[in-house]
Amino acid sequence: MLVRKNRFIMFLFLVSILFAEDSKFTLSIDSFLTFGPIKVTLTSGEEKVTSEKLLYQEMDVAKWWPKANEKLFVYANSTLEWKVKSGEQLTFDKSNSASIYYSGFYVETDRFVETELEVNSCNMFSIYLDGNKISDKTTFDENKDGKCEPGKSKTTLQLENGKHFILIKTLIDPTINSDWSINSKLIFDKKYKENVNITLDPIRTTTISDLLNNINVTDISLSPDGKYVALKVRERNKLKDAYENWIELRNVDNGSLVWTFKGSISIPEVDWAPDSKSFAYTSTNGDKKTIWNISISNGTTEALIQDVSNLSGFTWSSNGDYIIYTVNESSKQSDPNFKKYEYPEDRWSSFRDKTSIYRLFVKSKMSELLIPADMNQSFVEISPDSKKLLFSKTYYGESQRPYSRTDYHILDLETMKADSILSLYFASSVAWSPDSKQLLILGGSSTFGEVGNSLSKEIIPNDYDTQAYIYNIESKKVDAITKNFKPQISSAEWDGKNNVIYFVTTDESYEHLYRYDITSSNYEMIDLNVESIAEIDYSENFKTAIFRASSSVIPEKVYKMDLLTGEIDLFMFPEETEYVNIKLGEIKDWDFTASSGQKIKGRVYFPPNFDSNKKYPMIVNYYGGTSPVGRDFGGRYPKNIYTANGYIVYILQPSGATGFGAEFSAKHVNDWGATTAQEVIEGTQKFLTEHKFVDPDRVGCIGASYGGFLTMNIITKTDIFSAAISHAGISNLTSYWGVGHWGYLYNAVAGAESFPWNARGEYVDKSPLFNADKITTPLLLLHGSIDPNVPPGESMQMYVALKLLGKDVELIEVDKQEHWILDYDKRTKWTKTILAYFDKYLKGQSEWWSNLYK
Template identity: 40%
Template sequence: MRLRLTAGEESSRVEAIAPDGSRLLFTRQFEDLEARPFLRTELWETDLTTLAAKKLRDFRWLDDAAYAPGGRLLLVAGPSEFGDAGVALPPEVIPNEGDGQLYLWTPGTDEVEALSRDFDPSVASAEWNEAADAVLLRAAVRDEVGAFRLDLGTRQYTRLETGSAVLSGFSPARDAAALAVSGSGPWQPERVAFLDLVTGETRLLLDPADSWMPAVRRGRVESWQCTVASGVTIDGRIYLPPDFDPERTYPAIVNYYAGTTPIDQAFGGRYPKEWWAAQGYVVYVPQPSGAIGYGQAHSARHVNEWGSLVVDEIIDATRQFVAAHPYVDGKRLGAIGASYGGFTTMSLVTKTDLFAAAVSHAGISSISSYWGEGYWGYTYNARSAAGSFPWNRPDLYVGQSPLFAADRVKTPLLLTHGRADTNVPVGESDTFFTALKLLGAPVEYLQVEGLDHLILEHAKRIVWSRAIVAWFDRYLKGEPQWWEELKPAPKKG
């Protein structure tokens, strides 16, 4: 038998089912322009015996909800969801509401306990496991995503060994002290493992790449830190080519995001650092200020920043990286970022000639047009530009927009963008391309027809990925042949 539990124009999302199967938590979201983030999330509970539903509370920054012992709920929400309860910052500092905090909340009384205020990892999801007598949670910790166990008696967190640096899947057992996870890491494709929370045993269940990955030549991945002029310590990773020779010099690609999340250690992906390294590049991944997973003080630097801090940090860190690694040719550096990282690329090339070539995918050239036109531009800015609008902060919306400094660009720049992008409208790259073309700057533009913010369609993604490396080959290796092969012939007439 199938029964419809919700109705109406608004979408509903199931958050959790009670351990005994008697109740269900679900959320609905509405536009609400009274306060940030200009959205309101309703949390409801349905009695699955009577089908009666009641609204438990309205939230502003709720991300996840689950059942806990004693009639309480585990909630994952922003630091400010319950006033100052989850905030670990001075009053004058605005928290980054994307930095997930864990709360133990009692419906009815609205009593709440912040469980992770002094826990630096950013919580993504949490679930009570009765057999383990603990909360099991997934959280971003620096450039990894790990599994943790929280003892509600002692309030102590313990990280669980999963065998993967970055967890993409996380499924606690319903009736056993056990956990199934999927994840990957540098040079380790996605695989599935089983964790016995009693014995601590980790057992590999599925490794789809096992039949071919052992034959792949792999390079080393090293951690490297530096302290930049702002006083911030910048974490970083270095991917070395499989045949790396420290006596040689190599071109290098610098890959960053610089938004509210770090570039994690997951294998491959849309920006495959392992593949770039296999093409003969050293790849440097710096983690500038503002990312979650490093504690609230670090993530709060993202708020109302929009490039004013992170661009200088990337330039400083890259110069230190080159100076500390003689095998990197400082005259053959490439820069690449996507989305907020694409904005960062655009900003970088207006402020430095450090890079010999750069790539921006789905970048933001004018913060005000993105704010007004993007599918979620003004709601993202509700986090990243809290309290700031085009009319009260032209220094941010104009002063930090790369478009208004386009006349400073000298670096060869490849712009790429999905034509159907609903997140960052394609006009952001259109406008920057038009400006650079009129200014006579070295620029090319690759539009991917029919695709959204993420280039996911396999055949088109292959062409897009190859074009990025071909662009770098052209300027960092002096090998333009691949680019010329991929570039379509000019239209006649």
């Protein structure tokens, strides 16, 4: 009986092996890109090749993404070429010296797959996946007769959607008799047979690694004379697992490199001296900073002031005689165990800090205290004539919206007399006019009461829709210069010589540059041939501008513009090499008219190689805060990465977004999803009716912050979405209003004059938490664990409610992250989490999600 039982067990074991083998399929690699040989030098005393020669990284392979016939420098003046070799048994010619060969191939997959890579060779080899080493074989395999007995290396790979480069580095010892050969194969589950392809073609789609790893310019600073530009450059160093930042000083005329400040010289920012012959920067040692001045002509550095404790910022005067710097003193709590709150803002870590303002004379190096330390005090700007200083102090606990007031003061630097000039609500920035007699003020429509409000009295404006004002200091006259101008003002620079102001605006979903002629009150849009301006800087004479910008499907570049002729030239494309091999999809505008009669604008991102005869899953995205979803390339919710993973992406701009005019943005006030949610639902339904290439059963939605609230609000009203994602969303308006560090301040605009005690319909009925029982859509809640803006309890409340209701809900909390997920590794996994969740519910592919959260 025991014998029969053992035979039966053995039979089941053999059947399981056969069944397991039958469920697999093998892709033998029969074409490779090869590179070599590279001679390995044996040092004095070495008689044979050791594994150290294999493990030594003689070339940086981290960014390798080769193609046939591409050349690489190997030694000082020699190159080698990537060549194509075919055959399942890859064989190389032996040389008389120890050598290294590289061979590789691309694996393309349209979904997450797990595979086993098997490499057979008698020789030593290392294996890399997308530039990262994943395994080593550090022995030569020969039997006693000196014949090859290939050793196997098996490595399990998790391949995400896209194209991957597998590189094999082999080391040959000429004293070994066996052939220099490699045999490689990939073993998959049969269900992935139609999803995987082996190729030597480097053309691919974009990934989160491109967004986070590639070299890019993060800041530009143009010298006053327009001859030089300082570019702050950033790149991810794989070996150090950290970002490297440096400054490149370039000639504006021809783009040539003048200086590179990298390595031992760390320059966080560049502040040009008015004569353009030098620039200042700070170095940090503990809590102390030194301000240095570096000469452009010879690179010599001079300390202007050393070891200033808690120095927080500085700026040059226009005449170059002095520098204004500020010192920020952190407050100390008398009893660390007990804190008495004075204002709701006391929750802010820096609320009780005190700022003092100093003047440093450049020639003598003497400094003097101008404004003693005080809470909520800020240096604003030095007047262009260098005779006056503008500073402000903000007061909290005001009885009227937005419950804070900022008073502005002018300090006469000759008499040392300070005069209070005006008090403002809803102001965001104040700057001097070129003649030092007026102020250019940016703020909401209510900044000067009704002066800037173009709406009827019964409509409360959206004061996040920033407008511009000119204020005459002597007469106190205010001119609301953008009162009837629809775009939102993002930044402004005043050209005194030509009496014009340059405005960077949020113009619907675009970031456009406008020139405002003060004399004629005329606005002119300057066509930069880009969709989204990230930053712009002007020469002192406003002849030249340097700006960085991108478009929906065009990565960010740096441009040079002649402001007089309008001529625009490409100055730098940092990611040009990477994007040579990247294919992006197309984008098209798609608008609709809501049942209310309101026109809602939107756009559609298509996957690369889009085929209108296929059915695609779709992701719907909408604004957070009150700003429209911009057309910048990349971002925290990268549409091009979503499309690279096979999704149609539909962006719509519901009522309330800024940049569409005061009447449109005012619809954000006290709406809290009443209008916006219906517009998202209606827009999605109309889109599905008109576009048959989208599968209506595979549509998801995603939003963050206010957009996260909107996600939760939407799925209490409809079941048209198969999955929904809310990042840092508000589930309970009352708790957000009171607990969020800026909750009641944000609601000073978004919920103007509405409070939990007088607007139950706003705070309860519109809160998703109080409608959780109506949700049937699977929901993923994402939140930073220390988010002070929208506290993580907003997601936790909804999670608890849906769990108790037996609903399909997931909560992922990201450790030590705030409102935005910024840490490199965490942002990478957070982005993949979003895609994996949509893959699970919109593609029926749960493997990636399960792999991320085992």
